[in-house]
Amino acid sequence: MSCELPAATCQLEIDWTLDPTEAAVWRALSRRLGRAFAVQVAALAREVEIAPRQVQEVVHRLRVQHGMPIASGAGKPAGYYIPETSQEVEEFYHEQKSKALGTLAAAAAVKRTSLPALLGQLALETEKMLACPVDPVSISGPQGSEAA
Numbered sequence: 001m002s003c004e005l006p007a008a009t010c011q012l013e014i015d016w017t018l019d020p021t022e023a024a025v026w027r028a029l030s031r032r033l034g035r036a037f038a039v040q041v042a043a044l045a046r047e048v049e050i051a052p053r054q055v056q057e058v059v060h061r062l063r064v065q066h067g068m069p070i071a072s073g074a075g076k077p078a079g080y081y082i083p084e085t086s087q088e089v090e091e092f093y094h095e096q097k098s099k100a101l102g103t104l105a106a107a108a109a110v111k112r113t114s115l116p117a118l119l120g121q122l123a124l125e126t127e128k129m130l131a132c133p134v135d136p137v138s139i140s141g142p143q144g145s146e147a148a
Helices: 018-031 041-048 052-064 086-111 115-131
Strands: 072-074 079-081
Touching: 018 041, 041 052, 041 072, 072 086, 079 086, 086 115
Parallel strands: none
Antiparallel strands: 072 079
8 A cells, every 4th residue: 555645744654454444444534634624433434334433443543553643633624634734733732632631630530649640650550561561452351360
């Protein structure tokens, strides 16, 4: 599969081994270059003939497992798109960081700890996870009780 993105984007490490559904979603999204051409989940689901929830799962895999530069936004226009400019990349980054910090602040409040303390704990857990030869994503259940 050839790279259909600007040269700077194509220099990213991208895993092009996609299953048919991932390939269909990527083909549809690769035509959405720039925030102005963002596509909403429901429209993308109709286009590739899968459920909206499956679109979200596939986009997550494309981003995380395959390194695809897929951005999204809740503002107008809302939806998924391939960032065309560094400004679009920065806007997506700041929006995602804000969401993540809001979620972590809520988790810290429930645990009755401070956000900095929780971030420190997450840093330690991340270091441990990166040093672990086992894929922690494939482990289900409480920590240390992998399903046999």
